[in-house]
Amino acid sequence: MILEDWHTHNELCHHAVGTLEDYARQAIKKGLTTIGFNDHFPYEFYNGIENVPYEEYSMRLDELDLYLATTKNLRDKYQKNINIKIGFEIEFIESQVAVLNSHLSPLLSELDYIHGSVHILSLENGLWPMDDERFIEVFEKIDIDDIYAQFYQHNQKMISSKEFEFDIVSHFDLPKKFNKLPVKKAEFIEQASQTLDLIKKNDLTMEVNTSGFRKAVKEQYPSNEILEIMYDLDIPILLGSDAHAPEEVGWEFEKMIQIIKKIGFTQLAHFTNRKRSFIDI
C-alpha cells in the first residue's frame, strides 16, 4: 500500500525530539513511500508574540537555512528509498501576513507544500496558544462554543486571504485536543460547514491528522462526521501524523485508511513544487 506522511516535525522546532534524518530513516523502516518535512515556521517576528513562549514553538529565523540545506541533503541521500518533500507549517495571524511574507517569499520556490494552521487565537488580552497545555485554564474562562466560533472565524480568514501562502488546511477541529467539545453541536457543524465550503471554493486540500489518537480526544482531526461532509463536497485530503518523535511517523495510518475508505475516499493528494496530484488508495 502507498503510504505518505505529510506532517512531521523534528528537534529544530524546540519541542519535538529527533533529527530530520531520524524521521527519514523511521519512515523508510515503516515502508512509507513519501515523508514530508514541514517544521514550524518561525514566530519571532509577529507583533504581540512576547507573552507566548514562541521560542519553544519553532525554529528561529537564523535556522531556516540549516533546515532547508539539511532537508535537501536528505532528499538526495535517500532518493532511492523514499520521496522526501519539503515544506513548512505556518501560523496564520491576521494582519501580520506582510511581515510573514517578507521572510517566507524568498523561500517559496524551494517548497513542495505548506500547511496553514491556527494554533493561536487573538483574545482581548492578547494571543492565546490554545493547544499548549500550559494555558489550558483559559478553556475554563471562555465559553467553549465561543472558542470554536473564533477558531472557525480565524480559519475562514486564513482560507480567504489573498496574501497568505498555503496549500493544506491542517488539524481542522484542533480545539477538541483536550477533549473540550462543543456544547451547541448544531452551531458547531454550521460553522465547520461554512469553513469547508470556503475550502472547496478556494480549491484547497485538507489534512487528516492522526495525532488526535495520541491526545485526550482519542480520534483524528477532523472527526468522522466532518470527514463525511468533506467527502460530499469532494475536498481533496492527505494524511499527516504530526509526528513530534520519530516513532510517531505514520501513526495509525492503516486504521485511518480504513476509516476514510469506508467513508468513500478513493484518492489522496500529493504535492511537488506546490502542484497537487493524486494517488489511488
Ligand SMILES: [Zn+2]
Ligand atoms: Zn509542533
Ligand SMILES: [Zn+2]
Ligand atoms: Zn499544528
